[in-house]
Amino acid sequence: MNDRVVVALDVGGTGMKCALVRPDGVVVHTERHPTGASRGPVAVVETILDVAEGLAGKARADGLDPVALGVAVPGVVDEARGVAVWSANVGFRDVPLRDLAVARLGLPTALGHDVRVGGLAEARLGAGRGAGHVLFVAIGTGIAAAHVVDGSATVGAHGAAGEIGHILVRPDGPRCGCGRPGCLEAVASASAIGRRYADLAGSSGAAAEVTAAEVAERAAAGEPLAVQAWREAVEALADGLATGQALFDVATIVLGGGLAQAGDRLLVPLRAALHERMTFHREPRLVAAALGDEAGCLGAALLALDALGVRDHQEKR
Numbered sequence: 001m002n003d004r005v006v007v008a009l010d011v012g013g014t015g016m017k018c019a020l021v022r023p024d025g026v027v028v029h030t031e032r033h034p035t036g037a038s039r040g041p042v043a044v045v046e047t048i049l050d051v052a053e054g055l056a057g058k059a060r061a062d063g064l065d066p067v068a069l070g071v072a073v074p075g076v077v078d079e080a081r082g083v084a085v086w087s088a089n090v091g092f093r094d095v096p097l098r099d100l101a102v103a104r105l106g107l108p109t110a111l112g113h114d115v116r117v118g119g120l121a122e123a124r125l126g127a128g129r130g131a132g133h134v135l136f137v138a139i140g141t142g143i144a145a146a147h148v149v150d151g152s153a154t155v156g157a158h159g160a161a162g163e164i165g166h167i168l169v170r171p172d173g174p175r176c177g178c179g180r181p182g183c184l185e186a187v188a189s190a191s192a193i194g195r196r197y198a199d200l201a202g203s204s205g206a207a208a209e210v211t212a213a214e215v216a217e218r219a220a221a222g223e224p225l226a227v228q229a230w231r232e233a234v235e236a237l238a239d240g241l242a243t244g245q246a247l248f249d250v251a252t253i254v255l256g257g258g259l260a261q262a263g264d265r266l267l268v269p270l271r272a273a274l275h276e277r278m279t280f281h282r283e284p285r286l287v288a289a290a291l292g293d294e295a296g297c298l299g300a301a302l303l304a305l306d307a308l309g310v311r312d313h314q315e316k317r
């Protein structure tokens with residue numbers, strides 16, 4: 001039955017990654033399209049449906065059988081009702097995306113949260129494979145997590161589980177986008193690290209527009225202000241992850257998002273800082289994500305297959 005595929009879309013604030021995914025997790029086709037979020041949520045929904053319909057047509061033209069649709073979106077997502085409840089960067093407010101997709105494509109459809117499905121994919125097909133209990137933490141412009149137990153990501157009572165970026169780590173720290181001071185993502189997201197370095201460098205001007213990756217590079221080269229900015233972020237991340245471990249007691253923490261691309265420059269000091277914070281807790285394995293930016297599409301496809309009751313694919317690989 002290798003001719004069955006799932007149509008998968010991972011909708012972000014600027015672009016959507018799209019794929020045709022076989023039930024065994026193999027991606028057979030990918031496409032990218034602009035989200036065009038500035039056009040407003042109604043136009044974005046139309047684009048999502050158009051792209052999904054186009055992919056299903058492409059599958060059929062290639063002799064494949066599209067059996068389901070999986071869509072991942074950012075923000076607050078009610079997976080049970082298939083509703084995109086709220087999203088700052090796409091503008092969704094209570095959009096019944098699953099029902100709209102079913103009406104347009106006639107395919108069983110699952111709607112998921114971008115980070116939670118990314119975590120699902122990493123836990124089942126990627127760096128957390130075989131761990132059972134996994135915490136996936138995506139560190140980019142913000143910080144969010146997915147707690148995955150035996151291949152299912154916790155959704156929460158209101159579709160908002162996993163907001164580890166809003167754990168309070170520095171009460172006197174910079175104000176977070178959520179309005180409160182000292183949240184983890186206000187201190188340790190990729191954008192926060194760039195800002196902190198610029199603040200430390202002050203009026204020298206050399207620090208304007210420095211990315212977190214560049215801060216990591218300068219820190220590795222021994223530049224004192226970069227070393228300080230990087231160390232502060234690592235310490236804050238370790239505080240956040242220690243809280244996560246106290247709550248969830250996972251076997252493996254998988255770090256994803258742009259910051260994880262710093263590799264050992266992040267992982268080595270972060271492992272040490274996390275180790276210092278463990279008392280009676282069992283220390284989790286701390287690893288970088290393995291699936292890259294395909295994780296969202298793979299996870300959306302897995303969610304759709306789960307909804308169909310097809311749950312034997314990845315174990316058989």
Ligand SMILES: [Zn+2]
Binds near residue numbers: 176177
């Ligand atoms: Zn916050």
